[in-house]
Amino acid sequence: MTVIECAGDGRARGLAHGEQARELIHTALDRWRNATSARSREHLAATGLLATIEAAVPDLAEEMRGIAEAAGVPFAEILAYNFMDEQWWVHREHLELGCSVLGRSDVGGVILAQNMDLPEFMDGSQVVLRVLPESGPEALVLSSAGMIGLTGINAAGVGVCVNTLGMLHHSRAGLPVAAAIRGALVQSSRAAAADFLHRISHASGQHYAMADAHGLHGVECSATEIVVSCPAGSPLLLHTNHPLANGDIDPDAAHELERDGRTTDSRVRLEFLEEHVTSVLDLTDAERLLTDRTAPLCVTPRHGRRTKTFGSVAFDLGTLPPRARFCLGLPDRQPWVEPGWHSPRQHAEPTP
Numbered sequence: 001m002t003v004i005e006c007a008g009d010g011r012a013r014g015l016a017h018g019e020q021a022r023e024l025i026h027t028a029l030d031r032w033r034n035a036t037s038a039r040s041r042e043h044l045a046a047t048g049l050l051a052t053i054e055a056a057v058p059d060l061a062e063e064m065r066g067i068a069e070a071a072g073v074p075f076a077e078i079l080a081y082n083f084m085d086e087q088w089w090v091h092r093e094h095l096e097l098g099c100s101v102l103g104r105s106d107v108g109g110v111i112l113a114q115n116m117d118l119p120e121f122m123d124g125s126q127v128v129l130r131v132l133p134e135s136g137p138e139a140l141v142l143s144s145a146g147m148i149g150l151t152g153i154n155a156a157g158v159g160v161c162v163n164t165l166g167m168l169h170h171s172r173a174g175l176p177v178a179a180a181i182r183g184a185l186v187q188s189s190r191a192a193a194a195d196f197l198h199r200i201s202h203a204s205g206q207h208y209a210m211a212d213a214h215g216l217h218g219v220e221c222s223a224t225e226i227v228v229s230c231p232a233g234s235p236l237l238l239h240t241n242h243p244l245a246n247g248d249i250d251p252d253a254a255h256e257l258e259r260d261g262r263t264t265d266s267r268v269r270l271e272f273l274e275e276h277v278t279s280v281l282d283l284t285d286a287e288r289l290l291t292d293r294t295a296p297l298c299v300t301p302r303h304g305r306r307t308k309t310f311g312s313v314a315f316d317l318g319t320l321p322p323r324a325r326f327c328l329g330l331p332d333r334q335p336w337v338e339p340g341w342h343s344p345r346q347h348a349e350p351t352p
Contacts, residue, residue, distance in 0.1 A: 014066020109318025
């Protein structure tokens with residue numbers, strides 16, 4: 001497992017990331033360029049999304065600048081690469097993003113886990129970022145080399161998992177998904193993470209699943225609506241890639257996803273989770289469920305679709321320090337690893 005140590009302010013964290021993962025970043029960007037259109041990449045870099053990041057979470061803008069500087073690649077490319085969820089609506093270039101998330105808070109602890117399904121060309125770029133900011137808790141973040149994060153957990157016991165919701169309305173004035181995830185992971189409790197996600201504007205349709213020792217919470221975010229899909233106190237949180245509560249639907253995007261079978265695929269995976277979640281009593285059970293090839297939750301390219309399970313996470317938030325396990329690649333073929341924490345002094349009982 002490649003663990004990238006990123007400590008200090010935003011620029012310092014980015015420089016550390018770029019230096020340690022330089023070769024991986026160049027390979028990842030080469031494959032991304034070959035798989036996507038130049039016009040789409042140029043449009044991404046030219047959006048106003050950077051201005052929103054600089055206003056809401058300026059240290060993350062500096063982190064991306066540091067990555068580009070240390071890796072020796074154009075900042076515009078690192079910026080566009082981090083706008084993966086936004087590439088769908090900026091130029092209607094769908095990258096076949098998908099995820100299956102499950103959470104339980106009624107098993108003597110709080111479990112949150114997910115598979116993250118991404119374009120096949122991203123396979124091989126998997127890393128775990130160990131983020132040690134100047135202020136705020138240490139975080140462990142599943143990512144692609146050159147990206148600031150895809151899903152993660154912090155040492156205060158807050159876990160964040162996500163599902164893309166491409167059929168919801170977008171906004172060029174919103175915060176991109178990668179920055180929203182990292183902004184939530186700076187928080188010291190599930191309630192604070194939820195408050196952050198309610199306060200910001202959102203660039204892309206996305207479901208955020210949050211957990212800490214006190215339970216689970218899910219919100220579906222779009223350009224104009226932030227809707228609770230799993231209220232605090234719910235013992236189960238299950239989500240795939242269609243909205244359960246948010247009605248801010250973009251008809252054209254919804255039609256395209258239905259036509260391509262992606263919404264049907266999402267519903268099948270959700271039904272599978274609903275049927276089998278009662279078997280998930282601990283992290284081992286969660287990891288075993290994520291290896292499913294029938295729905296499938298564990299995805300390899302099929303029927304002309306070039307999606308592949310990029311990685312998986314399984315978090316136990318019931319105790320401090322929380323347990324965090326990562327699989328970089330297909331969960332039925334690659335090992336699960338528990339990186340552990342560097343900064344036990346940061347562990348503090350989260351507030352309800």
